[in-house]
Amino acid sequence: MEPPNHFDEILLVEDNPGDVRLIKEMLKEGGLAPTVHVVTDGADALAFLHGSGDYSDTPRPDAILLDLHLPRKDGEEVLAEMNDDVKDIPTIVLSGSQQGADLKLNDIEDEVDACVEKPLAPDTFKQLARSLQQ
Template identity: 65%
Template structure:
């Protein structure tokens, strides 16, 4: 990544419309102006990331904001089933529960770049984006 501006395309995987709205407001409040693509469940997230079905023309996201508690397939299953060609996309987990209740395996923990507890705090989110922007590309 080249910096915060490299977060031009964000995939937000969130089933709660209120949290979608708040997350978009948070992005504006922190000064980022990405295009936010929203899907509300795990299967749609995988379709978007693999550019299949209704998402054949979807852009490759620069970051994934992922709620773990989703209908049809939870976020941990999404992480396990992501295609290898999107494994380098930073994943920020949005969680309403404590970290150790959310992650059951080191494999899942290894693919998550950061965690943010809901409700999102603008300063915490900004610090995470800054730290991800400073990491060298793999």
């Protein structure tokens, strides 16, 4: 399956309510209006992506914004357990610091499309989205 040429549905995997709010504001300020589905732990992220349990009727996201520090299953476990049906979804790892982003990207660079520092600026996300759509 080819990557989407738009991002109408985004899965945001983030356990910090403040970061969730900031990311939603960033998308709005960037002129983007996707539906943002929020899950707060890695186990729910996998259930959402695999359409299981409470998430049996959820849409397939066009992009995944994934924090690495999550309860129940961390972001690296989520990446490891994503099946082939969802591995082609553009995945952007969110890190609390650029140093952390650089270190983590070295470990998981084959599994993600980008690793960026939080908070993500609207223009940065728009540029990143355009690059993932090409």
